[in-house]
Amino acid sequence: MKRRAAVIGLGHQAVEDHLPGLLGSARAELVAICDNNPDTLRERQGTLHVPGFTRSGDLLDAVEPDFVIIAVPHYAGRSVVEQCAKRGVHMMKEKPFAISPAEARELAHVCRAGQVELMVTLQRRFNPIYASVLGLLDQIGTPFLIDGQYTFHTNTPGAGWRGDVKQAGGGCIIDMGYHLIDLLLWYFGLPSRILAEFSATAVPDAGYNAEDTAVIQLGYGTNMYGSVLLSRWAAPKTEKLHVVGTRGSLLLAEGQVQRLDLAGAVVEQLTRPHAPASAATAQIDHFCRVLDGERPNTSGPEQHLAHAAFIASCYESKTAGRYIDPKELL
Incomplete structure (x- = not known):
């Protein structure tokens, strides 16, 4: 039934x-x-x-x-x-x-x-391309550098309730950025330090205060570090996660993941070009x-306490002007 x-x-x-x-x-x-x-x-x-x-x-x-x-x-x-x-x-x-x-x-x-x-x-958790990343990460040695990006362009990045911090809780970080943040937590766990810069100025005098663009610096205690760019103003539409390790790198994009050698040549590639929705x-x-x-x-409430701590660390770091340890917010 x-x-x-x-x-x-x-x-x-x-x-x-x-x-x-x-x-x-x-x-x-x-x-x-x-x-x-x-x-x-x-x-x-x-x-x-x-x-x-x-x-x-x-x-x-x-x-x-x-x-x-x-x-x-x-x-x-x-x-x-x-x-x-x-x-x-x-x-x-x-x-x-x-x-x-x-x-x-x-x-x-x-x-x-x-x-x-x-x-x-979180739809990406149910896409085999994203699920395969964990196994491929084991083959690039010790990862130490992360480069994430999720951007697209909308003419009205602050339209409606999404442009009001009080109603939305924030802008591109808590909204579209949640997907990329979830991937980071899924693959690597919660960082030990987060520093964010962001702005709500892509459309001057539009009257919104929720960030349309953000850059997040993050670090892990294992000497792994990186940055994430989020924007609902910056074209072209891009969704990627590039992880560099001591024996190669991994490049995850929408519908495709590649394992690269140290020179950048593709060693292994998985695609899903004709996948149904x-x-x-x-x-x-x-x-x-x-x-x-x-x-x-x-993907229950207990797991998403970490997501809330990650996001809050971004906003708190901007106010404090320094790195924040999200574990202190759990």
């Missing part, structure tokens, strides 16, 4: 990933949707043919789903998580898990008290297996 799932928040991420993911799932089915915009709700109901609600609490009480996918603005996430935990409803949640370390700790407690599973959705469905099916006790939840 399929798990009964609902989607709360019908923005871009839900439409592009979560709704198609549910429709393609062998282990879950869509039974309800929710959005506080009645026009958006009616539009989606016309194609999905499931009950719709403008209030998440009404959906939870009327439908009693097994789990929900939460894809709401950052500032609204906490309320929905608390509503679900109170009713014993499990959750998949769009990143970020929380907008501060304090909120992350509180939400982790809320989930434990409600005895519910929460998994933060299956990561969303894979995430949902994995979460159903978590609920059935078949898989561990490796």
Whole structure:
């Protein structure tokens, strides 16, 4: 029997990933949707043919789903998580898990008290290209240099709630940067020092205060160090992670990973050029297996305390003008 799932928040991420993911799932089915915009709700109901609600609490009480996918603005996430935990409803949640370390700790407690599973959705963890990196890293000797980059251009980098630090918790670091930060934590763990510079000046006088561009310097106690560039203004669209080791290097880009020798020649390459857009469905099916006790939840609240500490260290380092140890914020 399929798990009964609902989607709360019908923005871009839900439409592009979560709704198609549910429709393609062998282990879950869509039974309800929710959005506080009645026009958006009616539009989606016309194609999905499931009950719709403008209030998440009404959906939870009327439908009693097994789990929900939460894809709401950052500032609204906490309320929905608390509503679900109170009713014993499990959750998949769009990143970020929380907008501060304090909120992350509180939400982790809320989930434990409600005895519910929460998994933060990070599609790259369900792409074989990204999963293969751990094995390839073992073949480049001792890694000591990291160069990460995630950039794209939008004409309105501070539009809507994403441009307001109070509502979003930050800009490109906590939003799009969450994906690259997750890869760093997955592959290397939490750094021992972080220093960030960032700005919200790509569009002068636009009235937003959430950073559109950031450079993060990071270091590990094992003499590994590097930098990450994040921007929702800088073209061209680029997503890469280059790791240099004593016997070679590894270059991870969207849909491809290469192992290079010391001279930069490709020794090994894995690509996924014709892959279906299956990561969303894979995430949902994995979460159903978590609920059935078949898989561990490796993207739960406890794991994302580290993400919150990493991000908070970036913002704190800018204010303090020095390196911050994110472990001190856990």
